[in-house]
Amino acid sequence: MAEDHSALIAKLTDAIGAAYVLTDPTDMAGRLVEDRGLYTGTAIAILRPGSTEEVAACVRLCAAAGVAIVPQGGNTGLVGGGVANGGVILTTDRMNRIRNVDATNATLTVDAGCILANIQQAADDAGALFPLSLASEGSCQIGGNLSTNAGGTAVLRYGNMRDLVLGLEVVLPDGRVLNDLNGLRKNNTGYDLRNLFIGAEGTLGIITAAVLKLFPKPVTRATALVACDGPQAALALYTRMRAQNADTLSTFEYVERMALQMVLDHAHGCTDPMAEVHPAYCLIELTSANAADTLDARMETALEAAFEAGEIHDAVIGASEAQKDALWALREHLSESQKPEGASIKHDVSVPVSRVADFITTAKAACLAHMPDLRPCPFGHFGDGNLHFNLSRPVDMDDATFLAEYPTFNRIVHDIVHQMDGSISAEHGIGQVKRAELRRYKDPVALELMQQLKSAIDPANIMNPGKVL
Numbered sequence: 001m002a003e004d005h006s007a008l009i010a011k012l013t014d015a016i017g018a019a020y021v022l023t024d025p026t027d028m029a030g031r032l033v034e035d036r037g038l039y040t041g042t043a044i045a046i047l048r049p050g051s052t053e054e055v056a057a058c059v060r061l062c063a064a065a066g067v068a069i070v071p072q073g074g075n076t077g078l079v080g081g082g083v084a085n086g087g088v089i090l091t092t093d094r095m096n097r098i099r100n101v102d103a104t105n106a107t108l109t110v111d112a113g114c115i116l117a118n119i120q121q122a123a124d125d126a127g128a129l130f131p132l133s134l135a136s137e138g139s140c141q142i143g144g145n146l147s148t149n150a151g152g153t154a155v156l157r158y159g160n161m162r163d164l165v166l167g168l169e170v171v172l173p174d175g176r177v178l179n180d181l182n183g184l185r186k187n188n189t190g191y192d193l194r195n196l197f198i199g200a201e202g203t204l205g206i207i208t209a210a211v212l213k214l215f216p217k218p219v220t221r222a223t224a225l226v227a228c229d230g231p232q233a234a235l236a237l238y239t240r241m242r243a244q245n246a247d248t249l250s251t252f253e254y255v256e257r258m259a260l261q262m263v264l265d266h267a268h269g270c271t272d273p274m275a276e277v278h279p280a281y282c283l284i285e286l287t288s289a290n291a292a293d294t295l296d297a298r299m300e301t302a303l304e305a306a307f308e309a310g311e312i313h314d315a316v317i318g319a320s321e322a323q324k325d326a327l328w329a330l331r332e333h334l335s336e337s338q339k340p341e342g343a344s345i346k347h348d349v350s351v352p353v354s355r356v357a358d359f360i361t362t363a364k365a366a367c368l369a370h371m372p373d374l375r376p377c378p379f380g381h382f383g384d385g386n387l388h389f390n391l392s393r394p395v396d397m398d399d400a401t402f403l404a405e406y407p408t409f410n411r412i413v414h415d416i417v418h419q420m421d422g423s424i425s426a427e428h429g430i431g432q433v434k435r436a437e438l439r440r441y442k443d444p445v446a447l448e449l450m451q452q453l454k455s456a457i458d459p460a461n462i463m464n465p466g467k468v469l
């Protein structure tokens, strides 16, 4: 028989108001399903507190009733981390205030429910840059970005979410509020608690606010799409670009022809800017906050040298902002353009940048040895050593037969990643999807410490149970 939670619902209603405790299945439906529809969950209620104090009150009531809490931001996560299996979902969507802009300290203090695009806009309005940039930025929230330690296309220059935050406010599983909301760039006063909650996927507490770092706003950019033979040539080019443009190199993304062809076939308005077909391409961008920087000239000089060294076959440098955006569009449509081609087996992995070319070559060969008609579509953040190593099904294989091979391809790809000192999750996290893989590959002592920390901070295991560990 289903448990009666009416007493808890009544107390939660008293604490945050009836309008913000959703129990009607129609009202809850959208938040029970993961973005891609891979997971559907269940929940007693969806809670929409409007302040840190209300979050703490909800957590205290749920803890006293022994009811699990699943934090949720924009619900764009890709590993089932925000999907509830019972308990309540607590969403930060009403907590969307920019609390403070400190231009001199170059910081922005924000509520956890602020949508990433709105934070970028607030930074821009303050004449600065908040550099985190993801395809989901119109709906993901900064609390979710922090909890997944999100990456994206600007990591090469600015780092991932962990590098972009100075302080946090967190509601702990017993309802206490950890106030580490400082904007200090130097603070050596003991253990680094902040970093425990970043990337914890809501298993240690609910992030309610953060102090974010701002950067000088770029005012000029040079963007190029470059054709090459494959990963080894791309690595040589990356090394060259890094050496010649260290502080201005903001993007170095890689894509093979198979994946680019899918964009050309399926993404509206995307065309091949080159006359000939090439095996692989790199999207390179230089940016600068100094308007006098002649980035196009720098790009041309570096690419001419790369031509002479035989590293590249062709290059298109965007002459106008529209042309630069068109080159970016080829990159931005990569994920969605694989969908019409049928089932895809995806891996979000990283290796040291020095091994990224070897990884692509070795992993492709191993996957093709297992299934010769497979269509590998490796692409992604080459300059971070992070690839979305996606495998599209053979043209004449049905989706179900192909997806049954998921565990086999996981083993092939993740074993190679592990041998190369890499990670089985570069930027999307563990959630529900990769728990078993984490246990298989993570250092056993690290796993033990993670479990001990979880038990110390959340002894009753009410905070997003069944995720990560």
Ligand SMILES: Cc1cc2nc3c(=O)[nH]c(=O)nc-3n(C[C@H](O)[C@H](O)[C@H](O)COP(=O)(O)OP(=O)(O)OC[C@H]3O[C@@H](n4cnc5c(N)ncnc54)[C@H](O)[C@@H]3O)c2cc1C
Pocket: 035, 070, 071, 072, 073, 074, 075, 076, 077, 078, 080, 081, 082, 092, 112, 133, 134, 135, 136, 139, 140, 141, 142, 143, 144, 145, 146, 147, 148, 149, 150, 151, 152, 153, 201, 202, 203, 205, 206, 207, 208, 427, 428, 431, 464, 467
């Ligand atoms: C189209 C698309 C493109 C993407 N591109 C990238 C990319 O380039 N790089 C990248 O790193 N990721 C990418 N992602 C995945 C990425 O993790 C999310 O988009 C984003 O970081 C998650 O934010 P969210 O607010 O949607 O979090 P949610 O999906 O709501 O939650 C994610 C996890 O964080 C927890 N959580 C959420 N809010 C809080 C909080 N306030 N306190 C504690 N825990 C919380 C949840 O319980 C869950 O475990 C992409 C996703 C999509 C759909």
